[in-house]
Amino acid sequence: MYKVIVLQLMAALIGTVLGMVAFGTRGALSAALGGVACVLPAWLFAIRLHAASKRPGASYALAFFLGELIKIALSIGLLAAARLIYPDVHWGAVVIGLVVTLQANVFAFLVKT
Numbered sequence: 001m002y003k004v005i006v007l008q009l010m011a012a013l014i015g016t017v018l019g020m021v022a023f024g025t026r027g028a029l030s031a032a033l034g035g036v037a038c039v040l041p042a043w044l045f046a047i048r049l050h051a052a053s054k055r056p057g058a059s060y061a062l063a064f065f066l067g068e069l070i071k072i073a074l075s076i077g078l079l080a081a082a083r084l085i086y087p088d089v090h091w092g093a094v095v096i097g098l099v100v101t102l103q104a105n106v107f108a109f110l111v112k113t
Helices: 002-054 060-085 091-102 104-110
Strands: none
16 A cells, blocks of 8 residues: 555656646646645555554444545645645646646556555
């Protein structure tokens, strides 16, 4: 699970570079915010699942679905907060950072665990 987070971090860096190329410094910062809106909730979700797997008698399925719900809500909240964090946000770059980071999950299947 943590390898996916590392892949997402690398993809977020790629998205930041793409934002820089397409929109300059403003785009790089905005794309980084989009990447963080994906990576941070996924990291917290991985920690939560790891902790749930260590508890005896815990419902792993419930922890998964509740964690996924929290992850989605946190991602949406971070995207909404992007405007407050960086008032000059470029939404096209945010979408680039978010989409590139989310695509890291596709490549996670190539990583052997």
